[in-house]
Amino acid sequence: MKPNLKYIDIHTHNSITDVDVFKIENFKIGGNFSNKLHYSVGIHPWEIGLESLTNILYQLQTIYCPINKLYNADAIAVKSNFYWTITDMLSVLEIAKKDNIIAIGEIGIDRHIKTDINLQINVLQKQLEIAEILNKPVVIHCVKAYSDFQKIVNETKLKFIFHSFNANENFAKYFVSKGAYLSFGQNLLNKENLQKILISTNINNIFFETDNSNANIKDIYKFASKLLNIDEDDLKLQIINNFKNLFGLDVRNLE
Ligand SMILES: [Zn+2]
Numbered sequence: 001m002k003p004n005l006k007y008i009d010i011h012t013h014n015s016i017t018d019v020d021v022f023k024i025e026n027f028k029i030g031g032n033f034s035n036k037l038h039y040s041v042g043i044h045p046w047e048i049g050l051e052s053l054t055n056i057l058y059q060l061q062t063i064y065c066p067i068n069k070l071y072n073a074d075a076i077a078v079k080s081n082f083y084w085t086i087t088d089m090l091s092v093l094e095i096a097k098k099d100n101i102i103a104i105g106e107i108g109i110d111r112h113i114k115t116d117i118n119l120q121i122n123v124l125q126k127q128l129e130i131a132e133i134l135n136k137p138v139v140i141h142c143v144k145a146y147s148d149f150q151k152i153v154n155e156t157k158l159k160f161i162f163h164s165f166n167a168n169e170n171f172a173k174y175f176v177s178k179g180a181y182l183s184f185g186q187n188l189l190n191k192e193n194l195q196k197i198l199i200s201t202n203i204n205n206i207f208f209e210t211d212n213s214n215a216n217i218k219d220i221y222k223f224a225s226k227l228l229n230i231d232e233d234d235l236k237l238q239i240i241n242n243f244k245n246l247f248g249l250d251v252r253n254l255e
Pocket residue numbers: 011012013026106163211212
């Protein structure tokens with residue numbers, strides 16, 4: 001009999017659960033929060049803006065923290081120039097202390113959007129500090145900013161997961177040499193450059209994800225196992241071990 005090995009979806013926005021799949025769901029502001037599921041939480045570069053932050057704070061209050069003691073609308077308005085202190089950010093992400101929030105993210109830098117790049121870096125840095133304090137890995141959103149991350153990764157002991165990795169082989173090698181993880185999603189199915197990177201990357205440093213796509217994580221595993229020329233169960237076991245190394249959790253012991 002084959003062991004019941006779960007698929008791991010390292011980063012998804014999909015709230016549908018599947019008994020065969022262990023997932024880290026990106027906590028959706030306003031979404032349901034279950035103590036039985038595992039999440040990441042963070043301020044995405046797309047969410048940086050006074051209006052959405054107010055919304056985030058409001059929504060976080062409804063599920064967890066007593067941040068209303070620390071914040072009110074006026075206080076938030078004063079933050080409009082975004083010179084945040086670590087205390088401010090800790091309040092924003094108070095929720096991140098919860099045990100089943102196992103990663104901070106997705107957070108990052110997106111050079112494709114108009115939001116001021118220094119502001120993005122500032123918000124990212126504060127959240128990296130939070131991740132360090134809480135000792136949780138980070139899920140990174142990176143668009144046209146892999147050079148920025150070369151420096152950032154080099155300056156910290158934090159564990160990075162580059163979600164939907166989409167850079168060249170040199171970057172892949174560099175990040176892995178620094179202990180980072182590369183996660184592959186739907187793009188793997190049709191992008192030859194990513195397929196090559198997956199094959200050449202140390203198998204101890206990979207994950208798979210569905211992100212916000214309609215892809216099924218099982219199809220991505222199936223495709224990857226053919227590409228890597230290994231049995232699908234062996235790949236599942238490998239990813240379970242990668243997860244254990246990074247998070248200290250064995251998904252076989254989790255629901
Ligand atoms: Zn995402």
